[in-house]
Amino acid sequence: MSFPWAQQYKPTTEFGQWMDDRLPVGRLIYNSLGAGYPTPRNLNYMWNFGSLAGLFLVIQIVTGIILAMHYAANANIAFDSVEHIMRDVNSGWMIRYAHANGASFFFIAIYLHIGRGLYYGSYKAPREMIWLLGVVIYLLAMATAFMGYVLPWGQMSFWGAKVITGLFEAIPLVGKPIQELLLGGFAPDNAALNRFFSLHYLLPFVIAGVIIMHIWALHIPGSNNPTGVSVKGKQDTVPFHPFYTAKDGWFVGLALIFFTAMLFFMPNALGHADNYIPANPLSTPAHIVPEWYFWPWYAILRAFTFDFFFVPAKLLGVLAMFSAILVWFFLPWLDRSPVRSGDYRPRFKKFFWFGLVPCIVILGICGGAPAEEPYVMLSQLASAYYFAHFLIVLPLLSRIEKPAPLPNSITEAVIGKPLQQAS
Amino acid sequence: MASIDTAVESGDPAVSEPEIGGVRRRDFINIAAVSFAGVGVVATVFPLVNQMNPSADVLALSSIEVDISGIESGQAIKTSWRKQPIFIRNLTAPEIEAANKVDISGLRDPETLADRTQPGKENWLITLGVCTHLGCVPLGAAQGEVKGEYDGYFCPCHGSHYDTAGRTRKGPAPTNLEVPEYSFLSDTVVKIG
Numbered sequence: 001m002s003f004p005w006a007q008q009y010k011p012t013t014e015f016g017q018w019m020d021d022r023l024p025v026g027r028l029i030y031n032s033l034g035a036g037y038p039t040p041r042n043l044n045y046m047w048n049f050g051s052l053a054g055l056f057l058v059i060q061i062v063t064g065i066i067l068a069m070h071y072a073a074n075a076n077i078a079f080d081s082v083e084h085i086m087r088d089v090n091s092g093w094m095i096r097y098a099h100a101n102g103a104s105f106f107f108i109a110i111y112l113h114i115g116r117g118l119y120y121g122s123y124k125a126p127r128e129m130i131w132l133l134g135v136v137i138y139l140l141a142m143a144t145a146f147m148g149y150v151l152p153w154g155q156m157s158f159w160g161a162k163v164i165t166g167l168f169e170a171i172p173l174v175g176k177p178i179q180e181l182l183l184g185g186f187a188p189d190n191a192a193l194n195r196f197f198s199l200h201y202l203l204p205f206v207i208a209g210v211i212i213m214h215i216w217a218l219h220i221p222g223s224n225n226p227t228g229v230s231v232k233g234k235q236d237t238v239p240f241h242p243f244y245t246a247k248d249g250w251f252v253g254l255a256l257i258f259f260t261a262m263l264f265f266m267p268n269a270l271g272h273a274d275n276y277i278p279a280n281p282l283s284t285p286a287h288i289v290p291e292w293y294f295w296p297w298y299a300i301l302r303a304f305t306f307d308f309f310f311v312p313a314k315l316l317g318v319l320a321m322f323s324a325i326l327v328w329f330f331l332p333w334l335d336r337s338p339v340r341s342g343d344y345r346p347r348f349k350k351f352f353w354f355g356l357v358p359c360i361v362i363l364g365i366c367g368g369a370p371a372e373e374p375y376v377m378l379s380q381l382a383s384a385y386y387f388a389h390f391l392i393v394l395p396l397l398s399r400i401e402k403p404a405p406l407p408n409s410i411t412e413a414v415i416g417k418p419l420q421q422a423s
Numbered sequence: 424m425a426s427i428d429t430a431v432e433s434g435d436p437a438v439s440e441p442e443i444g445g446v447r448r449r450d451f452i453n454i455a456a457v458s459f460a461g462v463g464v465v466a467t468v469f470p471l472v473n474q475m476n477p478s479a480d481v482l483a484l485s486s487i488e489v490d491i492s493g494i495e496s497g498q499a500i501k502t503s504w505r506k507q508p509i510f511i512r513n514l515t516a517p518e519i520e521a522a523n524k525v526d527i528s529g530l531r532d533p534e535t536l537a538d539r540t541q542p543g544k545e546n547w548l549i550t551l552g553v554c555t556h557l558g559c560v561p562l563g564a565a566q567g568e569v570k571g572e573y574d575g576y577f578c579p580c581h582g583s584h585y586d587t588a589g590r591t592r593k594g595p596a597p598t599n600l601e602v603p604e605y606s607f608l609s610d611t612v613v614k615i616g
Contacts, residue, residue, distance in 0.1 A: 069475070070474075084478070091474050
């Protein structure tokens with residue numbers, strides 16, 4: 001956490017000194033967000049999405065705590081209590097829409113943050129723990145978002161709960177008892193709704209705890225940067241404050257413009273109209289899809305339409321969907337190339353931009369589309385490439401690729417070589 | 424000019440900017456940016472706090488109509504308005520007389536019975552059934568309940584006594600039982616709130 005070139009905290013007031021000897025909060029802030037944390041001087045805008053995701057987590061927690069003041073987790077009145085929030089509670093419509101759209105913005109930030117890590121090799125040594133904790137955060141966020149979506153107890157809520165818990169039914173032998181255990185019944189009802197509410201309230205605080213570890217682990221080696229070259233000394237860094245506090249602050253302002261535009265002008269654009277129909281256990285909506293941030297995984301789930309030897313299609317799809325994310329846990333050891341940044345890996349770059357990115361976009365589109373041709377075929381092709389990318393392309397590239405020459409230092413990459421050498 | 428060996432110092436990157444009267448342009452930018460963010464925070468916090476105020480469905484309960492035709496002289500009923508008890512009491516002639524005999528200058532909260540009822544309807548005493556001390560429901564409206572030393576209401580929590588006009592006479596209650604806003608829609612229907 002402390003670099004030899006970091007600026008040292010010196011309390012400026014007598015009270016600051018008194019506190020520093022007893023509870024050094026000021027020192028902690030100075031060393032983690034202040035001038036005491038030296039940060040690579042060449043970070044581009046892709047490095048803004050971590051703090052942005054943090055902001056949206058805060059928005060979710062604040063609006064969520066407020067919604068819980070008015071929401072009733074009871075299958076008989078949950079739907080009505082949400083309508084009560086929308087119609088009767090002062091500014092309730094705004095707080096609920098902020099919570100619903102805030103989830104989407106949290107995932108936008110987190111996906112770009114993950115994409116940044118994938119391209120610039122932020123998962124590689126010595127940052128493996130940061131990456132692994134990040135995957136844990138992502139898994140927790142997905143569980144939280146799913147359970148939150150069940151709470152309004154509309155048609156999509158109900159059938160989402162039924163389908164997702166149905167995934168566990170695919171587990172051989174114990175699948176059915178596990179599904180009944182999760183639901184506390186044979187179909188989603190009061191028991192399921194109450195436990196989902198309880199866990200939906202709990203998990204964001206667990207996420208916040210893992211984020212603290214994520215940042216702690218980050219501050220040991222310090223941030224990666226677009227060159228992937230390690231910081232060699234003070235000249236490669238700028239103090240976090242004021243440079244990145246100001247940059248993060250301005251970017252937060254920009255992101256909030258988009259967020260409020262969604263919130264005030266198209267608050268239901270990312271939702272499903274069917275969820276304004278109260279849950280009906282006797283009728284499934286014609287076209288049932290999860291929220292957009294689950295689409296790629298949903299497409300992988302549905303891509304497996306065939307039995308494979310003795311493994312039924314249903315189990316295959318479930319295994320594939322979970323494996324698609326679990327493979328990230330092995331990524332630091334699948335990609336053995338010593339070069340971090342995709343900027344200096346000509347072949348990796350091509351596979352990233354023309355392989356992985358379009359593959360995930362196609363999976364996303366297919367996941368949101370009905371389960372019919374050509375989407376089934378496309379999902380199958382894209383799923384195949386997705387796994388091939390992580391399990392074949394990356395390990396192979398690390399062996400055969402010839403990386404481009406790396407700059408000697410971050411500063412050289414930014415300002416150019418020293419003049420005396422150039423002349 | 425920056426070169427490879429120049430470290431970037433912390434603090435204000437524009438320290439070399441010339442000052443005009445001790446003020447730099449960057450000071451203005453700093454103050455303007457932080458003030459703008461401050462206004463944004465206040466504008467955001469307001470609805471987040473205001474949501475705790477009574478919601479529209481709670482405010483919709485703000486007026487009720489009560490049929491009082493069944494209340495005989497000397498009887499009282501309890502009803503509910505804004506989730507709070509309301510006492511509607513049909514005073515007898517002796518009770519009105521007792522209330523009017525009191526010298527109000529000696530009262531803790533000086534009001535006459537006429538102040539607390541409507542002209543021509545002095546027998547209808549309509550008050551909140553909420554003790555002005557700490558909010559318990561006083562006894563005395565239902566038949567058989569203790570009416571206190573002044574034959575009005577008696578609060579069992581901390582021993583406040585109210586007279587036949589609902590005025591505080593003894594005990595810790597600081598003011599008379601509150602008279603809500605109400606009007607007679609007809610001789611038998613009263614609208615409270």
